[in-house]
Amino acid sequence: MLRRTVALFGFLVASWATCGWAQVVLITSQPVPLPRPIPRPVPQPQAEYSIRELNVDARITDQVARVQVAQTFVNNGSSPIEAQFLFPLPYDGAIDRLTLLVDGKEYPAQLLSKEEARRRYEQIVRSNKDPALLEWMGQGMFQTSVFPIPPGAERKVVIEYKQLLRKYQSLTEILFPLATARFTSKPLEKLNLRFAIESGVEIKSLYSPTHPVNIQRPDGKHAIVTFERAGEVPASDFRLFFDVQPGELGTSLLSHRPTEGEEGYFLLLTSPQIPAGNEAPPARTIVFVVDKSGSMSGPKIEQARNALKTVLNGLREGDLFNIVAYDSAVESFRPELERFTAETRQAAANYVDGLYAGGGTNIHGALTTALGQLKDDKRPSYVLFLTDGLPTVGETGEAKIAAASKDANKVRARILSFGVGYDVNSRLLDRISRDNSGASEYVRPDEDIETSVGRVASRISSPLMTDVQVTFEFDGPWSGPAPVSRVYPAGSFDLFAGEQVVVVGRYRASGAAKARIAGKINGEPKSFDFPVEFAAKSGDASLAFVESLWAARRIGEIIDELDLNGHNQELVNELVTLSTQYGILTPYTSFLADESMRPGLASRENRDLADHAVRELLSQSGGAAGVAQRSSKQDFKAANRPLSSGGFAGRSSGPAAPAASPAYIDAATDRLVVVESVRNVGSKALYRRGRIVVTPETAELDVEKDTAKFTVVERYSDDYFKLVAANSADENQLLSSQSADEELLIQLRGQAYLIK
Secondary structure, rough: OOEEEEEOOOOOOOEEOOOOOOOOOOOOOOOOHHHHHHOOOOOOOOOOOOEEEEEEEEEOOOOOOOOOEEEEEEOOOOOOOOOOOOEEEEOOOOOEEEEEEEEEEEEOOOEEHHHHHHHHHHHHHHOOOHHHHHHHHOOOOEEOOOEEEOOOOEEEEEEEEEEEOEOOOOEEEEEEHHHHHOOOOEEEEEEEEEEEEEEOOOEEEEEHHHHHEEEEEEEEEEEEEEEEEEOOOOOOEEEEEEEEOOOOOOEEEEEOOOOOOOOEEEEEEEOOOOOOOOOOOOOEEEEEEEOOOHHHHHHHHHHHHHHHHHHHHOOOOEEEEEEEEEEOOEEEEOOOOOOOHHHHHHHHHHHOOOOOOOOOOOOHHHHHHHOOOOOOOOOOOOEEEOOOOOOOOOOOHHHHHHHHHHHOOOOOHHHHHEEEOOOOOHHHHHHHHHHHOOOOEEEEOOOOHHHHHHHHHHOOOOOEEEEHHHHHOOOOOOOOOEEEEEEEEOOOEEEEEEOOOOEEEEEEEOEEEEEEEEEEOOOEEEEEEEEEEEOOOOOOOOOOHHHHHHHHHHHHHHHHHHHOOOHHEEEEEHHHHHHHHHOOOOOOOOHHHHHOOOOOOOOOHHHHHHHHHHHHHOOOOHHHHHHHHHHHHHHHHHHOHHHOOOOOOOOOOOOOOOOOOEEEEOOOOOEEEOOEEEEOOOOEEEEEOOOOOOOOOOOOOOOOOOHHHHHEEOOOOHHHHHHHHHOOOHHHHHOOOOOOOOOEOOOEEOOEEEEE
């Protein structure tokens, strides 16, 4: 029997049998890690297909993208199907022509109006009893003629189109509708995205809020952005922002203010000019402080030696360096800082080869010795501090060691701490790093010291601007509280070649303003001014990811304050509110995943539970629990993408969570836990409580007793689609997450609805 299939960007299938014209949306025929985490019954598909390979190649010149998409489909069913391509427009007027090639044969494509596209979307949703397509309501689409796929056969489909990219002030956005790939019966076997960007002006910032991309910069006016995955189900569209600006530094800003009169959220990207190949990077001072106590014996001391050599190999002539090694006693490669040359590199390598493990752990003596060697405050200075144990020799008090390190640091050197294994005082390392403008990293027992140290050493290889601070000046007079507040990262930071800094914060004032980036270049003060615009009210939620990213950073800062400065009930309450509102789970709010818990923002029970967890867990400075908490905290503080974009904050190793599923690090096991009772949809959090799915705003409603407080709407009824038509794309995205066995209790435009 011949079946006819409609594919939404090759990913959605609606199958017509010759008798009855019944439609189904093909979700999956086997259990796969779909982005929607709640198990749900799936209709048995009449036609089954999968995508063997999806390759996207795009060339962007200024604001115009030329895109080629090649996909290989496989008919996994026993009957032939006739497939039809439907391609949703990324945004209005973006594409004027699309060409479809199937095994070299060209098929025409027709651009449907928004009205006709809405009718088609609604028709498929009604027929299949699945709301997944609702998020594309209101968008136009291209429709192609049909092409056959015999049973067991594969077809390679190629589409090409030209797209005028959308701009947000100085930032240009690349948007590719990748999320539709979740409608295949199996995960994508292979996914490759490649975007080659060319500009007549220097390319500064490149930022994806949705995917952990790889970026190559052959020179200042070219960039290649890639993303590769295998065996996964994509859960979100691909988004990439880039800006082009002349000069030594580029800075751009995105602002999102969902409610006029309330504080908005902003994201600022700042990137230095890519240095030319013949430009010598600024000279640095680097001191490596390495633990060689008895607990470092075996593979750890060998990895530490390799890490030291990695740092040495990254030094350049003009750099100053030294190695401080410690056990019970403290020794140095040289009594004073040494200028790096081929001869001193070899001598240092010989010294490293002679290091062996034995004795106690004199952290106080090692750090004060290293910091005492730093005299020049005009040079970028870094102390790479490695330890695998607790202080046992000399001063052992946590507060006194931290205070002595801060006092000995006369040149504002950044201390980058590496905690190896579970036998470290993780709170002490975080305190030392924060007091000295650095960061902490934790190397698990099954991870390699050399890899972690090498990654950090590579990052700090070319500091172009140091002690950077960001300030804002608004046009016109301003009275009252500061117009910009709660900016993260807090304090100063360094700008490195090939790297950009992501700054987030809140704002009260709106309109035109000036962003000032001030710091030191080669030890000399310098500042740059950039015009920016803060929105008074956002017209849609296309930039809502800024709000979610700020929430993740803020949660990291709250935990840091509670950890290093002691208990504070107001901060605990704020932690619960943010975790609940955005579905961002922490070791202290993991109870929100319990389906018996109400996620109401004002819940006293939730605050009491969090208060107990904070007091108990943060008292543990060592062991797996101590490391897990401080590692989790650092992930939140360094997050560069919203947690709803997949994975856990900035964690570079371990499993990744499905994009719609929050995850947290379990303090007892130091393992990532993916939560299925909570889901993130855009910047919103949904909680499953039995068959009912609620938001924090509707969590206190009782569907049995509070019937007068909400309106009941039957799914796929006329009233349902009237509601869909009135919704924004982001509100329809909430509806699209509802599965067949769920009832959705949500608030839309001030009114509560129970979608049954």
